[in-house]
Amino acid sequence: MSQYPVNPEFVAPGKLSDNERLKAESDHLRGTISSDLQNEITGGFNGDNFMLIRFHGMYQQDDRDIRAERAAQKLEPLHNVMLRARMPGGIIKPAQWLAIDKFAAEKTLYGSIRLTTRQTFQFHGVLKPNIKPMHQFLNSIGIDSIATAGDVNRNVLCTSNPVESELHQQAYQWAIKISEHLLPKTRAYAEIWLDEEKVETTETEPVLGDTYLPRKFKTTVVIPPHNDVDVHANDLNFVAIAEHGKLIGFNVLVGGGLAMTFGDTSTYPRRAEELGFISLEHVLKVAEHVVTVQRDYGDRVNRKNAKTKYTIDRIGVDNFRSEVEKRVGVAFEPVRPYAFTSRGDRFGWVEGIDGKHHLTLFIENGRVLDFPGKPLKTGLAEIAKIHQG
């Protein structure tokens, strides 16, 4: 239960969805994943574990093109997982790139690295025996995949604004801090994948709660005027406000989301709206309590109406804001002026304030692989080899 008084009028009535049961019964996201890893009879995960591995950054998939063929062969589908790394702000160092380049080539079915719109990379086609080694390998190069999927705060985006390179550095640090502040506190990931000792303590999830969030939750840090991360598609957005090139705080926008279910009028795209300005010392608390308010009032009955945008429309933005303020103990200041002039990516070379040149490269479908006449993956690896990062 919430550590804050919950207004029952703001709670969606009805029978909780099955996802709520499985989160509650999961022993803080452990489930029986470890015993499934030992099971040599299937390449997949059983029962709740199929969903629980998402909280650890993986989706179970199979090669649909050969599903029927394998059924005729009396073989189960070619189960494998897709792993989505957690990389706040999407920055990867050359040594890390070379390591994941090699892993993709040797240990995945498709040999590719996928770059995603959430500023991270994915491995596709990892077979069960390779999953644990993969996490240990990532850990060895300082990368994890905690909470990149599931009903949690996902990878935190940050404007890739190399022109404003100094401001970008400051904003990027906040993206990392927010990401880490909102991570699940359970040691399940370390125990299951990294073989770390089980510590005998009573585990709690003070921010996300023992049943985690009602639905996925997406956060961005954005540096105007470039809205490349698209605040309107995200639950929680921190719009950087600078004075004399120095970051002083953020305007906070909540409740964006473009997804809708066709034919279901209770779902709709919605723009994010402003809660107000906060100075830097309150950033983490505000992030935390936008999350806890959504945690306590988000719809846990109907997953199609569970995102923050629906919570705000259901309880009203003023109620939402005052709940956050109550919990943080600070009132939002009026929004500082800002303007977005561009969306999308600026391809090609640009020179930053620091005098360094930056290249934005278009990668079709984000698929990094060597293609006939176009050795993309090899090329990027070669760049990583000469780059000092």
Added chain:
Amino acid sequence: MLLSSLVAQASPLSEQQVKQLQGLVSQLNPIQQAWVSGYLAASAQLAGQSVAVAPSAVAAPAATLTVLYGSQTGNAKHVAEDLGKAASGKGFTVKVQDLAEYKAANLKNERFLVIVTSTYGEGEPPENAISFYNFLFSKKAPQLPELRYAVLGLGDTSYEFFCKTAQDFDQRLAELGGKAIIARADLDVDYSTAAANWQQQLITTLEPEFAQAPASTADVISWPGASQTAAAESSYSKQQPFSAELYTNQKITGRDSSKDVRHIEISLAGSGLRYQPGDALGVYFSNDPQLVKELLLLTGIAANTPVLLGTERLTISDALTEQLELTQSYPAFVDKYAKACGSEALQALVADKTALRSYLSERQIIDIVREHPALISAQQLVDALRKQQPRLYSIASSQAEVEDEVHLTVGVVRYQAYGKPHLGGASGFLAERLAEGGSIKVFVETNNNFRLPENDDTPVIMIGPGTGIAPFRAFLQERDARAASGKNWLFFGNPHFTQDFLYQVELQNYLKQGLLTRLDVAFSRDTAEKVYVQHKLLKHGAEVWQWLEQGAHLYICGDGARMAKDVHQALLTIVQQQGGKDEKAAQQYLDQLRIAKRYQKDVY
């Protein structure tokens, strides 16, 4: 039960009645005979008469010919049974028995003993002969001064230890004081004519002895019992195979597998053929027409040239396609072909047995002819080749589940050698040349030495990597259909989990439903260190031992050259470690299991 051997003295019928009966019976096919038999038995029972014949009152000891067989594929068994029939036909009292069933203690009482045996692997006795073989070569073996014996060996001259077991038996029986009735014969794969001759010679030699003995043939007649067994038997056999329809030919290894394994479903509808889990299906096949064409081209023979095959006249093309062995090579072919074409190189090779074996190990007939093409006559070619032997596949289904179908798990023999693709004879026919709906000649080869426990509560441990899983699919179907309560533990292995997990979905379902108590798998190429079924056995040694102590039956099917030996070694280790026994005691423990029919193998 042989009606042809019925003589008036041995039956309650008059000579006239016997003749009438024989006249009728000779016109009946086996199914009709069975019906008549059952009909008579039933009417006799209705009439309140006992039809059982009292044993002959003659007290004089009957000369009995005991025919024992050591058989891996059923050939020795058939030869032994033929011999038994022929000898009974001459009025001999004959007992034909599986060596596994034979009580070695009776050996000292035998006067006339025939052993027909094959040889397995590197000169070892076939599975069902091991216990008797060990007894005979042990200190417990009695002196046999009264014994007259004959040994017939069946083998394959391609192998180094050709007919080794027969030679061993022969030598040992002589050492123990036995006298040979006729000389041992060691026969090659196409043994049938030579076996018939040997049988004839044996019977002729023995006839005076048995003629003197009183014809005590009470055991020959047993009307009521006969009807039951006969009715269950089909008229189809190895000699008269059933032309069955191929229902399904489904590859069951993944697209990236290095192996091509097929799940084959064949209809036995209308054949009356019955089989039990553990039996094998004999399969005849047609050779690849392309192969025949090439062979004829290389030897300069026209496809329609008539040839004589035994007494049958047919075209060389038909003989090669349907009747002769073209894929498995063997020394006799090289010898005859070398002579026919006058090749000195080949003749020199024939003289060097070791070189010849290694030469043949990787060549099919076509490879030899490709290397030494020569214009020979059609008849020379036919005479150089031997008759095709049917291939045996362990049956992968239970009739309790699939009724009049029979399923096989066939590993397709396919490899590249000498710049050309090669395909196995039967597996190539089943996998590639026979269309679904096409017909294939089959027969059932019973194997009483690979049987589920009679008691459904008995646990079973099944070790079947690769296509060795076939009979265990049959076992599981059977145990499922019988709702057998005994625990079932399967060990399976193959190179890759994603590609080679044969019957994966079926096995997963058996696990879910609880029929399979345990399933342990070893995928040797998925890990840096190769893991095989024997490693999994050792890993779970404590539980394996527990199961054995609970009375579990143990089965191994698959590769005999390495796997079965490695598994046996692992079992020895388990019995030593878990049972606290030394090596000898562990060996005895497994021997006892074997004698108790709790340790059975179907290996190839």
